[in-house]
Amino acid sequence: MAADYLANDLNSRLRLTTKTVGGERIRKAKDNNEEIAVLSMFLPMQSRQEENNQFRCALGYACKLGNARDVTPGTKKMEYKTRQWHEKCFCCCVCKTPIGTKSFIPREQEIYCAGCYEEKYATRCIKCNKIITSGGVTYKNEPWHRECFTCTHCSTSLAGQRFTSRDDKPYCADCFGELFAKRCTACVKPITGIGGTRFISFEDRHWHNDCFICALCKTSLVGRGFITDATDIICPECAKQKLI
Numbered sequence: 001m002a003a004d005y006l007a008n009d010l011n012s013r014l015r016l017t018t019k020t021v022g023g024e025r026i027r028k029a030k031d032n033n034e035e036i037a038v039l040s041m042f043l044p045m046q047s048r049q050e051e052n053n054q055f056r057c058a059l060g061y062a063c064k065l066g067n068a069r070d071v072t073p074g075t076k077k078m079e080y081k082t083r084q085w086h087e088k089c090f091c092c093c094v095c096k097t098p099i100g101t102k103s104f105i106p107r108e109q110e111i112y113c114a115g116c117y118e119e120k121y122a123t124r125c126i127k128c129n130k131i132i133t134s135g136g137v138t139y140k141n142e143p144w145h146r147e148c149f150t151c152t153h154c155s156t157s158l159a160g161q162r163f164t165s166r167d168d169k170p171y172c173a174d175c176f177g178e179l180f181a182k183r184c185t186a187c188v189k190p191i192t193g194i195g196g197t198r199f200i201s202f203e204d205r206h207w208h209n210d211c212f213i214c215a216l217c218k219t220s221l222v223g224r225g226f227i228t229d230a231t232d233i234i235c236p237e238c239a240k241q242k243l244i
């Protein structure tokens, strides 16, 4: 009866990338191969002609300025990896709100604001369906809040506890014993098997080692022969006495 595996430290944290502005910082970030987005401004044609000529807003026909090649001096542009946008066009692919100075999350070719990303991709607890921001647990490959992962019977939290499952439902050790374990014929308490409890089975009856004693002289029958007498078990000596 092995306890189930419960994985800690669910990898559910969001990766937020904040844009960085400022020449020195950008150079440093590029040197360190950091993921950054760079906000800059179109300068008059003569000073940055080549760069301006290369510009094409990544929104293309959907460009909010109506012209993906607009390089009006003073307009701001955003660069992220190999793509460029007008500042206004650099917006969340779901809610279309310009990212502005907020954080964003890139995923595949799309840009998300933090709220929309969470809504769409964040890990949700299988029990309460709310987002797990940190410290969830995984059970049977499904994510749970630590506080939502509880014993099916008594509702105490099982995170970090020893538990056993039955029909894919988790139970604390106490409840499992009470509900499902074999019961000792003598003392009627559960035989949990947790912690390596030893027990004796004979036909369809079970006893704790300590409870497996002769009904008459009360000596232990563990490792000895025994005789059944109706519902009792008795040692060979007592059996002999009885026959005489």
Ligand SMILES: [Zn+2]
Pocket: 057, 058, 059, 062, 063, 064, 065, 066, 067, 068, 085, 086, 089
């Ligand atoms: Zn644009």
Ligand SMILES: [Zn+2]
Pocket: 092, 093, 094, 095, 096, 097, 112, 113, 114, 115, 116, 117
């Ligand atoms: Zn959004």
Ligand SMILES: [Zn+2]
Pocket: 125, 126, 127, 128, 129, 130, 144, 145, 148
């Ligand atoms: Zn939950």
Ligand SMILES: [Zn+2]
Pocket: 151, 152, 153, 154, 155, 156, 171, 172, 173, 174, 175, 176
């Ligand atoms: Zn319980």
Ligand SMILES: [Zn+2]
Pocket: 184, 185, 186, 187, 188, 189, 207, 208, 210, 211
């Ligand atoms: Zn017992």
Ligand SMILES: [Zn+2]
Pocket: 214, 215, 216, 217, 218, 219, 234, 235, 236, 237, 238, 239
């Ligand atoms: Zn006896």
